């Protein structure tokens with residue numbers, strides 16, 4: 001069927017009282033961004049619904065993009081006809097025939113915003129229901145949970161018909177919760193944490209620590225590729241890479257082995273604090289899940305959180321690994337995450353890190369290194385780039401990958 005419009009129903013934002021306008025405007029901006037390469041589309045957001053006029057663009061491509069936009073509860077591809085019941089009958093019958101299977105049930109559900117139209121909602125339901133029964137052999141009416149609901153909307157500019165409701169991504173429009181900074185490693189958990197934060201409306205920037213020559217260009221490319229996958233949910237993301245080699249070397253030299261990991265993480269957190277404040281972010285996000293590894297005990301969190309007063313949000317904190325993996329598969333980050341590239345933390349990880357580090361010791365071991373000088377040099381070496389969905393960072397490394405597979 002040649003659809004003319006997609007009608008979008010808002011998610012949770014309908015309940016947000018006076019913030020509603022802000023939410024609807026953000027959603028409008030995000031939808032336009034997601035559809036920027038379809039220049040003829042027209043997006044119009046009103047109080048209750050958003051209408052996307054397709055202007056002959058193929059609905060299927062637009063539908064795939066819309067599925068990723070947070071703040072959409074669901075949406076329906078629709079066909080606009082004139083305010084003329086004969087046109088309504090013909091289109092609805094065609095719509096029904098296109099999906100009819102023996103034994104199928106249906107009902108008609110009409111809404112009317114143009115109250116001048118000659119028939120009211122009950123009359124339209126009855127008249128159209130009757131025509132469908134006459135013209136589609138074997139179909140039956142059922143009021144409760146029918147297989148198909150033919151939705152009819154009578155508006156000033158025409159009558160809109162739809163029969164399909166496609167699930168949206170839910171959540172809140174990206175940007176409505178303010179800016180946050182994700183600590184993005186190459187692992188499974190942090191991309192999932194980023195996705196979940198974005199789903200709650202956070203405009204997420206991706207921060208990656210890397211340690212050349214101990215970590216390779218491929219490890220960096222992998223983090224960028226993960227950022228590009230996450231960018232599908234917001235249109236684009238900032239990728240902030242922070243050089244971490246000198247810090248790790250100095251810690252390795254001066255800090256006892258049991259506290260290597262804790263002091264490294266304190267320095268990461270100090271840098272996160274500085275970058276987040278500098279870029280007007282409001283919180284730090286990471287992929288920690290309680291008890292998963294040595295750095296993820298509550299004692300470790302006390303010893304590491306000590307260096308920042310910003311909120312450190314951990315969206316996957318209470319999830320099992322299998323639950324995290326399920327989300328990673330759904331959002332298409334899993335296969336990337338399991339590619340075998342060394343992370344800056346694993347290379348400098350001690351064989352037996354303290355799982356319950358002491359706060360006072362963490363502080364005093366950290367005093368052995370030149371925190372200020374090291375941080376300043378790392379901050380001076382930061383590189384920031386804009387990453388968009390669908391960009392390919394791995395192919396540049398294709399030869400190296402081919403050898404590894």
Ligand SMILES: Nc1ncnc2c1ncn2[C@@H]1O[C@H](COP(=O)(O)OP(=O)(O)OP(=O)(O)O)[C@@H](O)[C@H]1O
Nearest residue numbers: 183184185187188189190207208209286287288295
């Ligand atoms: N190189 C890095 N750059 C940015 N953040 C990092 C880096 N390494 C670790 N982190 C952050 O610290 C968190 C804990 O890392 P850790 O290596 O202990 O756990 P993990 O379970 O392997 O997490 P992940 O699967 O996200 O790598 C990560 O989820 C991530 O948010």
